[in-house]
Amino acid sequence: MPSDHTDQIDIPIEAATCQPRLDGAAGQRLSDEDAARLATRFKALGHPVRVQIVDILARSDREVCVCDIEQYFSLSQPTISHHLKVLREAGYVQAEQRGLWVYYTLAPGGGAELRALLRSLPA
Amino acid sequence: MPSDHTDQIDIPIEAATCQPRLDGAAGQRLSDEDAARLATRFKALGHPVRVQIVDILARSDREVCVCDIEQYFSLSQPTISHHLKVLREAGYVQAEQRGLWVYYTLAPGGGAELRALLRSLPA
DNA sequence: GGGTTATATCGAAAAACGTCAATATAGTTT
DNA sequence: AAACTATATTGACGTTTTTCGATATAACCC
Incomplete structure (x- = not known):
């Protein structure tokens, strides 16, 4: 009779080890x-x-005053100040003081990239 | 007499209020x-x-086995599993079980975008 | 069936985060 | 100088995140 018991039958699903990697277990990476x-x-x-x-x-x-940013949220002034600090330290925004007020803008360079990031999800 | 005492003198630095916004305090936003x-x-x-x-x-x-991902880190297996779950639930990665092993890939669609995100800083 | 293996889930402890009230700082006005 | 204003910083408290050991789950092999 023609072969209908091809010997693939007892080959374990993945040769008893997960698919081996090509590069040595810790190749190039970040x-x-x-x-x-x-x-x-x-x-x-x-x-x-x-x-x-x-x-x-x-x-x-244009630049936006902290006092205006605060209007958007119902959060305390220290909380807004804290979030601005996080964004500053991450390099996303820049602050400039003029008189009593502090004005924020996106950090130069990253502007286009940031707009792209923001568009990356809602799309 | 011609004006040489222009009355700009006692104008406060920013008209006593920070630069007014054009749109009504809470214009269009996210x-x-x-x-x-x-x-x-x-x-x-x-x-x-x-x-x-x-x-x-x-x-x-190609897809990467969890057992290989674990090799990159000196963290416990549950910890890696936890991070994979976070990435799964955020929609960045996909898992497929085959035999005992689970293989991860980037979620379809977001791949190019994600590579761009990763390139967004080291550049 | 029982034993083994890979991954996921649970539960707890430590660390990090978000928020506010209080206070400090720095500028402005009188 | 004193009073006032906008923003930043400090300190405390509750919540979330990160991590691990222990256990559960699910698939394989004998």
């Missing part, structure tokens, strides 16, 4: 430092209030 | 829902281990 820097930047955008703040700045064609 | 969704996605990338995992998947041209 450095720990780069991963940490990236994570810091992403984490800074990982809060709705900070996303909103960045969006406000991205939509504005 | 909805709370969109801000929350964006923040959730960014937060999922807000940890170095998860950035590394995404990078590993982004560099690989």
